[in-house]
Amino acid sequence: MQEHFFTYNKKFNLELGGELNGLTLSYQTMGSINEDQSNIIWVCHALTGNAEVSDWWSGLFGDTAIFNPKEHFIICVNVIGSCYGSTGPLSINPDTNEPYYDTFPAVTIRDIVASLDLLRKELKIDKINTLIGGSLGGQQALEWAVSNPDLMENLIICATNAKHSPWGIAFNESQRLAIQADPTWGKRDPQAGSRGLIAARSIAMLSYRNYSTYEKTQSEDNESVTDNFKASSYQEYQGKKLLSRFNAYSYWTLSNTMDSHNLGRGRKSIEEALNGIKAYTQVIGITSDVLFPVSEQRFITQHIPNVTYEEITSLYGHDGFLVETQKIAGAIQSFFKQKNKKKIII
Ligand SMILES: CC(=O)SCCNC(=O)CCNC(=O)[C@H](O)C(C)(C)COP(=O)(O)OP(=O)(O)OC[C@H]1O[C@@H](n2cnc3c(N)ncnc32)[C@H](O)[C@@H]1OP(=O)(O)O
Numbered sequence: 001m002q003e004h005f006f007t008y009n010k011k012f013n014l015e016l017g018g019e020l021n022g023l024t025l026s027y028q029t030m031g032s033i034n035e036d037q038s039n040i041i042w043v044c045h046a047l048t049g050n051a052e053v054s055d056w057w058s059g060l061f062g063d064t065a066i067f068n069p070k071e072h073f074i075i076c077v078n079v080i081g082s083c084y085g086s087t088g089p090l091s092i093n094p095d096t097n098e099p100y101y102d103t104f105p106a107v108t109i110r111d112i113v114a115s116l117d118l119l120r121k122e123l124k125i126d127k128i129n130t131l132i133g134g135s136l137g138g139q140q141a142l143e144w145a146v147s148n149p150d151l152m153e154n155l156i157i158c159a160t161n162a163k164h165s166p167w168g169i170a171f172n173e174s175q176r177l178a179i180q181a182d183p184t185w186g187k188r189d190p191q192a193g194s195r196g197l198i199a200a201r202s203i204a205m206l207s208y209r210n211y212s213t214y215e216k217t218q219s220e221d222n223e224s225v226t227d228n229f230k231a232s233s234y235q236e237y238q239g240k241k242l243l244s245r246f247n248a249y250s251y252w253t254l255s256n257t258m259d260s261h262n263l264g265r266g267r268k269s270i271e272e273a274l275n276g277i278k279a280y281t282q283v284i285g286i287t288s289d290v291l292f293p294v295s296e297q298r299f300i301t302q303h304i305p306n307v308t309y310e311e312i313t314s315l316y317g318h319d320g321f322l323v324e325t326q327k328i329a330g331a332i333q334s335f336f337k338q339k340n341k342k343k344i345i346i
């Protein structure tokens with residue numbers, strides 16, 4: 001993939017009242033846009049993801065995958081607030097010439113979508129063939145499909161919701177409490193809240209997986225074990241793994257971003273908002289997902305006019321949307337097949 005940067009030279013006003021000067025978006029692309037712009041696949045990444053979609057969704061994006069650079073122009077943008085090249089809390093605030101840290105403004109899903117739309121206009125893209133995302137990426141994709149229904153022809157969303165749930169917010173709040181409990185939190189230092197971030201990721205893992213995942217992967221072989229459990233070292237390992245590639249300030253910002261997601265805010269209702277989506281839509285749910293349970297995807301499906309729904313199984317719960325690429329690719333293939341059949345009938 002090729003990395004690019006886009007800097008917006010005007011003030012970027014945020015939904016909750018803040019502003020960003022010199023907003024920069026880091027994005028990656030594969031392939032080229034064809035003459036009639038009919039091959040553009042736009043990917044929205046999840047909470048701690050980045051723009052390198054061929055890395056974290058390699059089963060769906062790559063030379064031999066369903067979405068490939070021979071046929072498609074693939075684009076993924078690192079979201080505002082993250083730490084993979086786009087403007088985030090560790091970036092320099094041009095107004096102070098110092099990193100933002102805790103002065104980084106609140107960013108909503110709608111702000112992210114507004115920034116994606118700025119880049120889209122800059123690239124002179126008038127039509128997206130397929131917009132796809134899971135989890136926080138699915139929240140962005142849905143919001144974009146509601147706010148700009150004529151832009152995309154197909155929409156594929158996985159393990160996501162129309163409004164972030166009290167359950168999801170409670171998980172995110174527990175993670176923020178863990179970060180807050182770290183005495184280094186709030187310091188103007190990139191490492192601030194590091195121990196808190198480890199604990200936060202450990203909490204998050206419980207929502208990304210489930211009882212069966214741990215039973216299968218973290219059970220002890222030896223019945224005499226009384227401490228240093230596999231499950232314990234796994235939690236710490238996952239926390240440290242995230243710390244090696246992320247920071248507590250971005251995590252804090254983006255977990256609040258996720259909580260802000262509500263397609264119904266300022267609109268008549270969530271149902272009406274979903275009803276306005278014009279894209280041919282595929283909704284995918286994972287039966288073992290305890291964070292974004294399938295009831296949420298079934299609700300979305302009920303209210304989008306032109307929609308198909310697929311449920312997949314996974315040992316990995318919510319993280320199944322990142323892991324089960326073969327199943328997801330199969331579901332996407334049948335989605336496009338069904339669409340073509342419909343076209344013939346019409
Ligand atoms: C380059 C990058 O960092 S990717 C950037 C983009 N990232 C994203 O988009 C985020 C989304 N990705 C993810 O959340 C994850 O990578 C997932 C969900 C796809 C997969 O999760 P993983 O952590 O790789 O899988 P899993 O839960 O099986 O854990 C395996 C890891 O835990 C380690 N592990 C397993 N059991 C234990 C244990 N009992 N104690 C300690 N470590 C353990 C394994 O050795 C392995 O380590 P490794 O990742 O260093 O190879």
Ligand SMILES: N[C@@H](CCO)C(=O)O
Nearest residue numbers: 046047048049135136
């Ligand atoms: N594993 C995912 C979960 C959130 O969807 C991430 O870290 O982004």
